[in-house]
Amino acid sequence: MAADSPADIAEPLATVATRLGVPQRTLYDWRRKGLVRSHKQGRRVFVVVADVEAALRGAPQKASQGARAPVADRQAASASGGEWRVAGGEVAGASGESAATVASGRMAESVAEVAELRAALAEARAERDAERRLVAAAEAERDRAIESAARQEARLDRLLGQFAETSAQLQTASRGMLMARSELEEADRARAEAEEEAQKLDAARADLEDTLVRTEAERDRLEDERDTLARELVEAERLSAAERAAAIARALRGPSA
Numbered sequence: 001m002a003a004d005s006p007a008d009i010a011e012p013l014a015t016v017a018t019r020l021g022v023p024q025r026t027l028y029d030w031r032r033k034g035l036v037r038s039h040k041q042g043r044r045v046f047v048v049v050a051d052v053e054a055a056l057r058g059a060p061q062k063a064s065q066g067a068r069a070p071v072a073d074r075q076a077a078s079a080s081g082g083e084w085r086v087a088g089g090e091v092a093g094a095s096g097e098s099a100a101t102v103a104s105g106r107m108a109e110s111v112a113e114v115a116e117l118r119a120a121l122a123e124a125r126a127e128r129d130a131e132r133r134l135v136a137a138a139e140a141e142r143d144r145a146i147e148s149a150a151r152q153e154a155r156l157d158r159l160l161g162q163f164a165e166t167s168a169q170l171q172t173a174s175r176g177m178l179m180a181r182s183e184l185e186e187a188d189r190a191r192a193e194a195e196e197e198a199q200k201l202d203a204a205r206a207d208l209e210d211t212l213v214r215t216e217a218e219r220d221r222l223e224d225e226r227d228t229l230a231r232e233l234v235e236a237e238r239l240s241a242a243e244r245a246a247a248i249a250r251a252l253r254g255p256s257a
Contacts, residue, residue: 008048009048009049009050010037010038010039010046010047010048010049011046011047011049012044012045012046012047013027013028013031013038013044013045013046013047014111016047016049016052020052020053020056022052022056024115025115025119027047027052030051030052030055031045031047035051035055036048036051036052036055037051229251232247232251233251235247
């Protein structure tokens with residue numbers, strides 16, 4: 001078998017994390033994003049050391065065949081018979097790696113997986129707590145909205161009661177206005193009749209005044225005639241009996257005689 005390039009040398013993920021001081025979660029993230037070539041042998045995950053070092057330098061090294069995704073790396077490893085080079089020996093059938101080292105690496109990977117699961121569980125619990133807090137806040141907001149709606153409904157009921165009372169008062173006022181208008185119309189008719197009666201009374205008074213004037217004139221005339229008769233009687237008393245008789249006869253016959 002041809003010698004592998006240093007770029008193809010892979011080591012267990014836990015070993016690389018310990019040696020290079022990189023958190024295992026970071027290596028899992030890089031593996032998931034395709035920044036680090038890797039493959040899985042059983043329950044153990046192997047990563048290419050050169051890719052990890054390149055990722056630490058901020059410039060990930062390209063794979064020799066241009067494949068960076070973990071799936072492509074596993075396909076490449078399968079095509080080569082699964083003979084990824086590991087520091088100190090081969091992954092499959094490696095004779096330089098003791099069973100204790102393999103068990104230790106597997107245990108470290110199991111611990112890493114457990115830690116990752118615990119982290120995921122803690123994150124899920126945090127999300128669940130956050131959701132519970134959101135639900136509690138939503139329920140509190142709903143309760144406040146219900147209480148506010150109840151207050152608004154009570155206020156609306158009060159306003160409707162006031163509106164009904166005001167409507168009743170307006171109807172009463174309208175009936176009062178109709179009655180007052182009817183009374184005003186009746187008063188106008190009575191005033192018109194009174195004015196007509198007053199006009200009639202004025203006309204009768206004018207007739208009475210004319211009659212009184214004529215009566216006074218007639219009275220003045222009669223008084224004048226009486227005075228004339230009285231003077232004539234006085235004059236007749238100075239006359240003789242015959243002349244008195246003649247004067248009386250003339251007086252009885254009237255001035256026209």
